[in-house]
Amino acid sequence: MTDEIRHNWTKEEIETLYNTPMLDLIYQAATVHRRHHSQSEVQVCTLLSIKTGGCPEDCAYCPQAARYNTGVQAQGLLKKEEVLAYARQAKDAGSTRFCMGAAWREVKDNQDFDDVLEMVKGVNELGLEVCSTLGMLTEEQARRLSAAGLYAYNHNLDSSEEFYDQIITTRKYDDRLQTLEYVRKAGISVCCGGIIGLGETHEDRIGLLHTLAIQPQHPESVPINALVRVKGTPLENQIEVDIWDMIRMIAVARILMPKSMVRLSAGRKEFSCSEQALCFLAGANSIFAGEKLLTTPNPAFDDDLKMFSLLGLKPREAFKEEKAKASINAG
Numbered sequence: 313m314t315d316e317i318r319h320n321w322t323k324e325e326i327e328t329l330y331n332t333p334m335l336d337l338i339y340q341a342a343t344v345h346r347r348h349h350s351q352s353e354v355q356v357c358t359l360l361s362i363k364t365g366g367c368p369e370d371c372a373y374c375p376q377a378a379r380y381n382t383g384v385q386a387q388g389l390l391k392k393e394e395v396l397a398y399a400r401q402a403k404d405a406g407s408t409r410f411c412m413g414a415a416w417r418e419v420k421d422n423q424d425f426d427d428v429l430e431m432v433k434g435v436n437e438l439g440l441e442v443c444s445t446l447g448m449l450t451e452e453q454a455r456r457l458s459a460a461g462l463y464a465y466n467h468n469l470d471s472s473e474e475f476y477d478q479i480i481t482t483r484k485y486d487d488r489l490q491t492l493e494y495v496r497k498a499g500i501s502v503c504c505g506g507i508i509g510l511g512e513t514h515e516d517r518i519g520l521l522h523t524l525a526i527q528p529q530h531p532e533s534v535p536i537n538a539l540v541r542v543k544g545t546p547l548e549n550q551i552e553v554d555i556w557d558m559i560r561m562i563a564v565a566r567i568l569m570p571k572s573m574v575r576l577s578a579g580r581k582e583f584s585c586s587e588q589a590l591c592f593l594a595g596a597n598s599i600f601a602g603e604k605l606l607t608t609p610n611p612a613f614d615d616d617l618k619m620f621s622l623l624g625l626k627p628r629e630a631f632k633e634e635k636a637k638a639s640i641n642a643g
C-alpha cells in the first residue's frame with residue numbers, strides 16, 4: 313500500500329479489494345484512514361429538508377416522490393429565518409456542516425432559488441460548512457451558488473450506471489455526471505455517493521465505487537447510505553441491508569479515496585453502537601445528527617453523544633482542510 317492518491321483504479325482491482333476477507337479489508341482500510349485522518353475525529357453534519365415532498369422524479373427509494381403514496385406531507389420552501397434558526401440549533405449541538413435539501417428535479421431560476429441563495433449566505437455567515445442538495449443545476453446556477461458562499465453540493469450517483477434505470481427513469485446517469493461537472497467547475501466541493509440495498513448486485517456496487525474513484529478529483533465527501541424502506545415506495549419490501557455490506561462499502565471507499573470524508577449516512581438508526589464502531593474503524597468519519605434525515609428516522613442526539621463518549625470520538629472542526637492549507641502557506 314502506498315500513500316499515492318490514485319484515479320486510475322480498474323474495476324478488477326476494485327473487485328479484488330471488495331472480495332478481500334472482512335478482517336483483512338477492515339485492517340487495510342483502517343491503516344489508510346489513520347494515514348490521512350485523525351481516527352478519533354468524526355464530522356457531525358445536519359441535514360434539513362427546506363422543501364419537502366411533491367417531487368416529480370420517480371426515484372424508487374424516495375418517500376418524497378409525488379407519485380408514491382407514502383404519507384409524507386408536502387411543504388413549500390421554508391423561510392430564511394426558520395432555516396437559520398435550525399442552523400444555529402445544529403451548530404450549538406455540535407454540527408459543523410449544515411446541508412439544505414429541496415425535493416426538486418432541478419433548480420429553476422425563480423424566487424425560490426433567490427431565497428435559497430440568501431439561505432446559503434446566512435448559513436455561511438454562521439461559520440458552518442454550508443451544503444445543499446437541490447437536484448440538477450445549470451452551469452450558471454452552480455456559479456451563483458458558489459458566489460453566495462456554498463461550500464459543498466450533494467448530488468448522489470446512487471448506484472452503477474448499468475443499474476440506474478431500474479431505480480430512476482426520469483433522468484439519466486449522465487445528467488448526474490453533468491451537474492457534478494458544473495459543481496466542480498464552479499469551485500464547490502463535491503459530495504457524491506450512493507445507496508445500497510436497492511436490489512443491486514455486488515457488481516453494481518463495485519461499478520459505483522469505480523465511477524467515484526476514477527473522477528479526476530475524488531468527491532471530497534462520499535456518503536454511503538443503506539436503503540431506508542418506506543411504505544408506499546416501490547422498494548418497501550426490499551430485504552434489510554446487512555451491516556457487513558455497509559462495512560465492506562465503507563472500507564473499499566476509504567481505500568480508493570483516502571482523503572475523502574466517508575459518510576455513514578442513511579440507515580444508521582438500524583445499526584447498533586458496536587456496528588457503527590466497525591464502520592468508523594473501516595474509515596467512516598462523518599455522520600448526520602438529528603432525529604430526521606430529510607423525512608426518514610435517524611438516531612437521537614443523546615444516543616450519538618453517548619456513542620462518541622464511549623468510543624472516544626470527538627467532532628471534527630469546520631473547514632479543517634482549508635485551515636491546514638492556510639497554515640502550510642503561512643509557514
Ligand code: SF4
Pocket residue numbers: 367368369370371374375376377414415416417447
Ligand atoms: S430522491 Fe430527490 S429527486 Fe428523487 S424523488 Fe426524492 S426528492 Fe425527488
